[in-house]
Amino acid sequence: MSCDDFRLMLEEAREGAAPEALGRHLEVCAECRTFAEDWRGLSEAFRAAAEPIPEPSFGFTERLLRRLATSSGAERAAIEFIERVGRRVAFATLFLAMVTLLALGLPSTGPVREPSGAEMMAQAYQVSNSSGIVFADDTWMSQAGRPVGQNEEPAPSQK
Amino acid sequence: MATSPSDRDQEVEWIRRVQAGDREPFGRLVERHQRRVFSLVHHLVRRRDEVEDIAQEAFIKAFQAIRSYNFQSSFGTWLARITVNHCYDYLRRERASRVRYFWQMGEEGSKQMEALAERPAKERREGPDDRLAAKELVEKLLARAPVDDRVILTMKELEDLSVEEIAEILDLNVSTVKVRLHRARKRMLVDWKKWRSKGPATGSQT
Numbered sequence: 001m002s003c004d005d006f007r008l009m010l011e012e013a014r015e016g017a018a019p020e021a022l023g024r025h026l027e028v029c030a031e032c033r034t035f036a037e038d039w040r041g042l043s044e045a046f047r048a049a050a051e052p053i054p055e056p057s058f059g060f061t062e063r064l065l066r067r068l069a070t071s072s073g074a075e076r077a078a079i080e081f082i083e084r085v086g087r088r089v090a091f092a093t094l095f096l097a098m099v100t101l102l103a104l105g106l107p108s109t110g111p112v113r114e115p116s117g118a119e120m121m122a123q124a125y126q127v128s129n130s131s132g133i134v135f136a137d138d139t140w141m142s143q144a145g146r147p148v149g150q151n152e153e154p155a156p157s158q159k
Numbered sequence: 160m161a162t163s164p165s166d167r168d169q170e171v172e173w174i175r176r177v178q179a180g181d182r183e184p185f186g187r188l189v190e191r192h193q194r195r196v197f198s199l200v201h202h203l204v205r206r207r208d209e210v211e212d213i214a215q216e217a218f219i220k221a222f223q224a225i226r227s228y229n230f231q232s233s234f235g236t237w238l239a240r241i242t243v244n245h246c247y248d249y250l251r252r253e254r255a256s257r258v259r260y261f262w263q264m265g266e267e268g269s270k271q272m273e274a275l276a277e278r279p280a281k282e283r284r285e286g287p288d289d290r291l292a293a294k295e296l297v298e299k300l301l302a303r304a305p306v307d308d309r310v311i312l313t314m315k316e317l318e319d320l321s322v323e324e325i326a327e328i329l330d331l332n333v334s335t336v337k338v339r340l341h342r343a344r345k346r347m348l349v350d351w352k353k354w355r356s357k358g359p360a361t362g363s364q365t
Binding site for chain 1: 182186190201210214294297348351
């Protein structure tokens with residue numbers, strides 16, 4: 001028998017009585033004695049490493065059965081579909097809500113309208129009157145919305 | 160676990176009902192075997208925070224495969240086989256993303272383990288600190304070992320299963336299990352001796 005055979009025997013012997021042949025071999029083989037000693041040390045470390053087994057937490061079986069229920073075929077597909085649609089609806093709602101909030105939160109300036117040509121002319125006319133400039137023909141101006149009678153030249157008196 | 164003949168008969172009835180599509184009796188099977196499954200997962204994976212999740216996944220796999228159970232081995236052994244295979248997958252994934260223990264342990268833990276390895280065996284089994292250090296040492300040795308060694312040594316040394324039980328769970332013959340155990344022990348002893356041989360060297364330097 002080789003040393004390997006005796007070492008195999010040594011490992012098996014831990015469960016029962018050591019065979020006589022093994023004892024005799026250990027007496028004469030220093031290497032196998034060292035092996036036996038090393039292995040005993042490691043076995044002790046293994047035993048020291050043993051710690052209490054964690055208990056299943058409360059409701060473990062119920063949770064497992066629920067998960068099994070949801071993981072079986074059609075039911076699972078249905079739940080996944082509902083979840084997927086539900087997620088999309090939730091995202092869309094969230095998006096709309098954010099857009100609404102942004103719209104409400106922005107300052108309301110309203111549309112900016114360019115002044116029309118007539119309004120610009122009217123303003124220019126008012127400025128010119130106050131500074132004494134006379135337009136050659138202000139008929140056009142009156143048509144453009146200038147209040148009738150305002151800033152009109154007084155009619156020459158007929159005597 | 161099933162112990163008496165009536166327990167076994169009841170278990171057979173539950174299994175047949177589950178195989179016929181009734182989910183409810185599976186809960187009873189879970190309650191009967193959960194301690195064994197938790198123990199296997201705990202010893203093989205050695206991550207307390209993940210034991211329950213992995214055990215749950217193992218039970219789900221068993222449920223999905225229960226129609227293939229043919230009553231040739233005991234349900235406990237069949238379930239243990241599924242659990243061990245699931246842990247194998249987990250350990251391989253974990254190994255691929257590389258060992259947490261080394262990083263979690265850090266320099267402090269490594270020094271503590273070296274100190275443990277330096278001390279003679281008689282002094283080693285004293286106090287909670289030594290127990291903690293021994294636990295870390297075993298964890299480190301197991302973490303370094305190939306997954307096959309880790310599984311078979313854990314089943315033998317921590318789960319205290321017989322060679323015959325291991326053979327049944329791993330679906331191997333008894334002599335193959337003996338040889339694999341012997342090789343795994345030899346490899347682990349090399350690692351163990353390396354730690355021990357560091358002791359005097361470190362001591363002489365200081």
